[in-house]
Amino acid sequence: MTLSSEERNFAEQAIAAHSGGPGALLSILERVQEHHPHKYLSAEILQYIAEKTQIPLAQIYSVATFYALFNLEPQGEHTICICRGTACHTRGSRNLLERLRLELNLPEETEDGANKVSQTTPDRQYSLRTVACFGQCALAPVVEVDHAIFGHMNEQALHRELEQLEKEREL
Ligand code: FES
Structure with a gap:
């Protein structure tokens, strides 16, 4: 699955809005997840966030799997x-x-x-x-x-x- 330009743009905006602040990664992930119609973080978007923030993908995964609020699978309505x-x-x-x-x-x-x-x-x-x-x-x-x-x-x-x-x- 590839990311749409809209998904990429939104992730970039979320990164720009939070970069450098305390808890930046949490805020970015939360915002991006909330934006998705099925309220989840796909492998592709996590990869994209890793590239754009220069945060290692493994670190992003460990945050996304540690906090119960994050979903790695599409959620129901x-x-x-x-x-x-x-x-x-x-x-x-x-x-x-x-x-x-x-x-x-x-x-x-x-x-x-x-x-x-x-x-x-x-x-x-x-x-x-x-x-x-x-x-x-x-x-x-x-x-x-x-x-x-x-x-x-x-x-x-x-x-x-x-x-x-x-x-x-x-x-
Ligand atoms: S055990 Fe505390 S709310 Fe259910």
Whole structure:
């Protein structure tokens, strides 16, 4: 896959806007990812950023893979993120995860318990992710749907949220 001139131009603008500042690489990657319609950083764009910033590609990859906010795969139109922290886990977040997998027809991933989940439906409508903690443990179990936080979530409420997203899609 080759980069469009628009993608290259945008990356150059992001580099010019942040170069030299503290956390420059993070800001550049964040901006470029946000600009992409599928909210991810392709191998090609990372390579391009490496060339333009003179930052070694390996260093860029280590940043992009370290921070949970960066995606190296195309993301869905909607993102549903389930907390798997201790408080949420003990209040049933695993059932919420399984319920969503069933509803979205996503396969069970082989997990070792520590790995975060990141799955996208083949039609790229939904991405299902997990986080270690939202910092809202008193509201456990916590689910985030397109950046909106929902506390005390249960399977029925989650199903309703999904139905709502489906309705919006049909409009
Ligand atoms: S453990 Fe889920 S918000 Fe903290």
